[in-house]
Amino acid sequence: MKKAGIIMIIGSLLLLGLFKFPLWNIMLGAPQYPEPLGMNIxxxxxxxxxxxxxxxxxxxxxxIGMKTIPKAEEMWEFAIFPKVVLGMILLGVLIGILAFAGKISYKFFLGWFLLMSVLGVLGMYDFNNWLTEYGSDLDPHAILKISNPDGSPMTYKPPLFGHQKLLNFDVTSLPHIGGYLMFVGMSLTLVAFWLGKKASLKKLTP
Amino acid sequence: MKKIFKTVTGFLAIALVFTSCNNGESKSKSALSSNAAEKVYVAPGEHDEFYAFVSGGFSGQLAVYGLPSGRLFKVIPVFSQDPEKAYGYNEETKPMLNTSHGFIPWDDSHHPDISQTAGELDGRWVFINGNNTPRIAKIDLTTFETTEIIEIPNSAGNHSSSFVTENTEYVVAGTRFSVPVPQKDMPIKEYKGNFKGALSFISVDPKDGGMSIKFQLMMPGFNYDLSHPGRGKSHGWFFFTTYNTEEANSLLEVNASQNDKDFIAAINWKKIEEYVNNGGGTKMPTNYAHNVYSDETHTATSTMIKEVLTVNPLDVPGAVYFLPTPKSPHGCDVDPTGEYIVGNGKLSANLTVHSFTKMEEAIKNKKFDGEAYGIPILKFEDVLAGSVVQPGLGPLHTEFDGKGNAYTTFFISSEVVKWKLGTWEVIDRKPTYYSVGHLMIPGGNSRKPFGKYVLAMNKITKDRYLPTGPEVTQSAQLYDITGDKMELLLDFPTIGEPHYAAGCPASLIEGNSKKLYKLEDNKHPYAATSDAATKVTRNGNEVHIQMAMIRSHFTPDNIEGVKVGDKVFFHVTNLEQDYDVPHGIAMLGANTSELLIMPGQTETFVWEPKEVGVWPFYCTDFCSALHQEMQGYVRVSPASSTIPLSWTLGEDF
Structure with a gap:
C-alpha cells in the first residue's frame, strides 16, 4: 500500500508539468509556410x-474574417484552469499521503482518477466549443467568403485532435509535453489503484 | 560533266566524313556533360554548398551566387544606385554614396574579401573596393546589405584593395595611380619623383566591423596593382605588386614596360602599427567621407573626416623592402602556409615565386641590391623560391587548394594552369572561354582553402551564349579540382564584369541570415510602428506622411490637403513581422525610384507634386492575394488652397 501511495503522489505531481509545458499544440503549414506557424495552448x-x-x-x-486569437484575460478558462489543476494536484498528493499512512482506502485513487477524467472531458468539451466558435464566428465583411459544395458557408474550425486540411493550410492538432505528462500522471494513479487493490487482496487471502 | 560529277561525289564523301565525325564528337561530349551536369545539379528546394560573392566590376555591385549551381540569389547594391531596391534613391541610403566630391551614383567594384579569424573565413562581412573614387565598402552577411563605406583620401584608382589580414585587423587599400599628395596644380610631366603612392591600412573593429583609417604609408610614385596579406609565419606583413616603376606619365603600355623587373613591396605593418601606436606619423589635413548605415534607424549618416595620419616609410627602418619581380607583376598571392609569395609577372615568360623565409634571411644579412627612394631592394636570387617555367602567356592571378597545388590564370593564352608548390611543375591546364582574369577557390585567400572548385572569371564570351547584340555577357566557369586533372563543369553568365570573387561554405553564413527587422527595435525618427502611430504633419511646405503597410493595405490610403509646391516625404513602415513579406510603394510622377521595404523597416521617398489632381500610389511587390487592392490616393490642391490635411483608411465601411 505504501508503494501505491508513492505512485499516487508521483502521478499527481506530474500534472505540475502543465504549469511549465503546453497542454496542446496546433501547427499550420502551407506552401508559403514551409516552416509552419504554430500555437501552443x-x-x-x-x-x-x-x-x-x-x-x-x-x-x-x-x-477569412476570423477573430484574433484570444489573449489570456479574454477567456475565463485561462484564469480557472490553473486553479482547478492545482487543486487536483493537492488533492492527489493528499490522498497519496493518507493512503501511504494507511488512513484511507486505495479506492480514493480511482475516485481521484474519475474526477480528473470528468474534469478533463469537460475541459476538452469546452476547448472544442471554443475551436468551433473561433472557426465559424466569421466577420460578415470578410475579404474571402467561401462556400462548401452544398452552398453552406465554409468554416475553419481546427481539428481537436489530428490533421485537417483548411484551404491551403495543413492543420495538425496534438497534445504537447504538458498534456503527455498529464496523461502519464493520470495513468500512474490507475497503476496506484491497481497496486493498492492487489496489496489489499493479498492482505485478505492469508 | 564527268569531272563535275566526280567533284560532287568528292564533296559528298567529305561531307559524310565530317558529319559522322561530328556525331562521334557530340556523343562523347554529351556523355561527359551528363557527368558534369550531375556535379552541378542542385535539386529544386535544395541548397548550394557554397556562397560565391562575385563583384560586378563596372556595375559597381556585388552579386551572390550559389556554387556549384551558378544560380544568382541577389545583387547587393554597393557603389551604384539601384532603383530596384531604392539604394541611393531613398532618403535613408543617399548618404551611403556621399564622398568628398559630393554624391556619386556609380563606381567600379573589384575585389571582395571575406573577414577572417585566426586565418580562416568567419563569414561575418565582405569587404569590397570602389576603384574610381577610392572607397572601401563593408557588407554585413547577416542582412546582405552594404552597411559602411569609407572614402580613401590621397588615393586614385583604388585597385590593390580590399584584402584583409588574418584576424581582420586591417582591410588594406592601395592606390593604383600615384598622384600629388596633397593634390595640387602642377605639370603632369613633373610626375617622376614628385607623385606619391598611398597604401592605406583601415582598422576594423572586431565587434561591429566599424572601419577607420589607421595610417597611410606614403610610398614612391609607382603603380600599386594588387596585394595580399602574409599569413601563418608571414602574418604581420603585407605584399603589394608594383608596375610602372619607370614612373611614366604617358603611353604606359610602352613606357611602363621597359624595366626588366618591377617590385613586390613587402610591408611589415606590425612594425608600422607599433610606430604609430607610439605616436609616430604625421597628421595631414584632408577631407573624406565615412558613411555608416544603422539597422536600427534604417538610415545612413555621412561624416566628413578632416585629417589622416601619414607615415613616411623611411621613418620606420626595417618596415619596407622591395622584392625584384619580373615584368609588371599583376596578382600578388600568398599560399596558405604564408611561405610563398607569387608574383604573376603579366609580361613575363615565367611565374616568379618568392620565399618568405629567404626574404627574412636576406633582410637579416642585409643583402641589399641598392635602394629605390631610400627603400632597400633585396637581391632577386636571394629571395627567389623558384619559377614555374613557361606555364602560359600573361599570368594574372593565383589561388591555392590547400593541398600543395596552385592554380594560375593566363589572360592571353586563356587558360587555367595547375602547378605544384615547391617543385614548380605544371600538372594540368584547361582552356577558359575566354580571356580569364581572376579565379577563386572558396577560402583561397586564407590558411584554409576549401579546394573543391575553382571559379574562373572571363572578360570575353563571344560565341559562348545566345547573342544579345554587340554587348554580350561576361561569364564565370566552374571547374572541379578534386582530381589530378581539372574538369570543366559549368559556364554561367554574370552581372557586369565578374572581376573577382570570394567564396565561403554556406554553413558559415546561412544560419546567421536575418529573416526580418524587429519592429520593436525600429528607431527611425519617422517610423509608424502601428496603425495608431500613422499621421500626416505639415512644416511649412514640407509634408511628412508617416505611413504603415501590411497585407494588404496602406494606413492611411486617402490623404488630402497636399498642395502644389509642397515637398511630400513618404516615410513608410512595413508592419509585417513575417519572413519574406516585403512591400513596395511607388507614386505616380515622383522623380525617384520605388521603395522596397523589408518587414520591420522604414524607408522614405520624396514627391514634389507639380499638378493639381488626385494621384495614385500602389504596392509594387506582389505581396499577397490582394496585392492589386493595395493602393491609395493623394489629393493635390492649388498652392492657395485652404483644405486642411486629413488622412483616412477604410471609411466606406
Missing part, C-alpha cells in the same frame, strides 16, 4: 511557437 494562455506566429496567424485569418 498553455493552461494560462495561448503562445506562438515562434516569436511572431500568433500575429501572423491573425494576419492571415483576417482574410
Amino acid at each position: 498553455h493552461l494560462n494562455g495561448i503562445e506562438g511557437v515562434k516569436e511572431f506566429d500568433l500575429q501572423n496567424i491573425d494576419g492571415l485569418n483576417h482574410y
Whole structure:
C-alpha cells in the first residue's frame, strides 16, 4: 500500500508539468509556410511557437474574417484552469499521503482518477466549443467568403485532435509535453489503484 | 560533266566524313556533360554548398551566387544606385554614396574579401573596393546589405584593395595611380619623383566591423596593382605588386614596360602599427567621407573626416623592402602556409615565386641590391623560391587548394594552369572561354582553402551564349579540382564584369541570415510602428506622411490637403513581422525610384507634386492575394488652397 501511495503522489505531481509545458499544440503549414506557424495552448494562455506566429496567424485569418486569437484575460478558462489543476494536484498528493499512512482506502485513487477524467472531458468539451466558435464566428465583411459544395458557408474550425486540411493550410492538432505528462500522471494513479487493490487482496487471502 | 560529277561525289564523301565525325564528337561530349551536369545539379528546394560573392566590376555591385549551381540569389547594391531596391534613391541610403566630391551614383567594384579569424573565413562581412573614387565598402552577411563605406583620401584608382589580414585587423587599400599628395596644380610631366603612392591600412573593429583609417604609408610614385596579406609565419606583413616603376606619365603600355623587373613591396605593418601606436606619423589635413548605415534607424549618416595620419616609410627602418619581380607583376598571392609569395609577372615568360623565409634571411644579412627612394631592394636570387617555367602567356592571378597545388590564370593564352608548390611543375591546364582574369577557390585567400572548385572569371564570351547584340555577357566557369586533372563543369553568365570573387561554405553564413527587422527595435525618427502611430504633419511646405503597410493595405490610403509646391516625404513602415513579406510603394510622377521595404523597416521617398489632381500610389511587390487592392490616393490642391490635411483608411465601411 505504501508503494501505491508513492505512485499516487508521483502521478499527481506530474500534472505540475502543465504549469511549465503546453497542454496542446496546433501547427499550420502551407506552401508559403514551409516552416509552419504554430500555437501552443498553455493552461494560462495561448503562445506562438515562434516569436511572431500568433500575429501572423491573425494576419492571415483576417482574410477569412476570423477573430484574433484570444489573449489570456479574454477567456475565463485561462484564469480557472490553473486553479482547478492545482487543486487536483493537492488533492492527489493528499490522498497519496493518507493512503501511504494507511488512513484511507486505495479506492480514493480511482475516485481521484474519475474526477480528473470528468474534469478533463469537460475541459476538452469546452476547448472544442471554443475551436468551433473561433472557426465559424466569421466577420460578415470578410475579404474571402467561401462556400462548401452544398452552398453552406465554409468554416475553419481546427481539428481537436489530428490533421485537417483548411484551404491551403495543413492543420495538425496534438497534445504537447504538458498534456503527455498529464496523461502519464493520470495513468500512474490507475497503476496506484491497481497496486493498492492487489496489496489489499493479498492482505485478505492469508 | 564527268569531272563535275566526280567533284560532287568528292564533296559528298567529305561531307559524310565530317558529319559522322561530328556525331562521334557530340556523343562523347554529351556523355561527359551528363557527368558534369550531375556535379552541378542542385535539386529544386535544395541548397548550394557554397556562397560565391562575385563583384560586378563596372556595375559597381556585388552579386551572390550559389556554387556549384551558378544560380544568382541577389545583387547587393554597393557603389551604384539601384532603383530596384531604392539604394541611393531613398532618403535613408543617399548618404551611403556621399564622398568628398559630393554624391556619386556609380563606381567600379573589384575585389571582395571575406573577414577572417585566426586565418580562416568567419563569414561575418565582405569587404569590397570602389576603384574610381577610392572607397572601401563593408557588407554585413547577416542582412546582405552594404552597411559602411569609407572614402580613401590621397588615393586614385583604388585597385590593390580590399584584402584583409588574418584576424581582420586591417582591410588594406592601395592606390593604383600615384598622384600629388596633397593634390595640387602642377605639370603632369613633373610626375617622376614628385607623385606619391598611398597604401592605406583601415582598422576594423572586431565587434561591429566599424572601419577607420589607421595610417597611410606614403610610398614612391609607382603603380600599386594588387596585394595580399602574409599569413601563418608571414602574418604581420603585407605584399603589394608594383608596375610602372619607370614612373611614366604617358603611353604606359610602352613606357611602363621597359624595366626588366618591377617590385613586390613587402610591408611589415606590425612594425608600422607599433610606430604609430607610439605616436609616430604625421597628421595631414584632408577631407573624406565615412558613411555608416544603422539597422536600427534604417538610415545612413555621412561624416566628413578632416585629417589622416601619414607615415613616411623611411621613418620606420626595417618596415619596407622591395622584392625584384619580373615584368609588371599583376596578382600578388600568398599560399596558405604564408611561405610563398607569387608574383604573376603579366609580361613575363615565367611565374616568379618568392620565399618568405629567404626574404627574412636576406633582410637579416642585409643583402641589399641598392635602394629605390631610400627603400632597400633585396637581391632577386636571394629571395627567389623558384619559377614555374613557361606555364602560359600573361599570368594574372593565383589561388591555392590547400593541398600543395596552385592554380594560375593566363589572360592571353586563356587558360587555367595547375602547378605544384615547391617543385614548380605544371600538372594540368584547361582552356577558359575566354580571356580569364581572376579565379577563386572558396577560402583561397586564407590558411584554409576549401579546394573543391575553382571559379574562373572571363572578360570575353563571344560565341559562348545566345547573342544579345554587340554587348554580350561576361561569364564565370566552374571547374572541379578534386582530381589530378581539372574538369570543366559549368559556364554561367554574370552581372557586369565578374572581376573577382570570394567564396565561403554556406554553413558559415546561412544560419546567421536575418529573416526580418524587429519592429520593436525600429528607431527611425519617422517610423509608424502601428496603425495608431500613422499621421500626416505639415512644416511649412514640407509634408511628412508617416505611413504603415501590411497585407494588404496602406494606413492611411486617402490623404488630402497636399498642395502644389509642397515637398511630400513618404516615410513608410512595413508592419509585417513575417519572413519574406516585403512591400513596395511607388507614386505616380515622383522623380525617384520605388521603395522596397523589408518587414520591420522604414524607408522614405520624396514627391514634389507639380499638378493639381488626385494621384495614385500602389504596392509594387506582389505581396499577397490582394496585392492589386493595395493602393491609395493623394489629393493635390492649388498652392492657395485652404483644405486642411486629413488622412483616412477604410471609411466606406
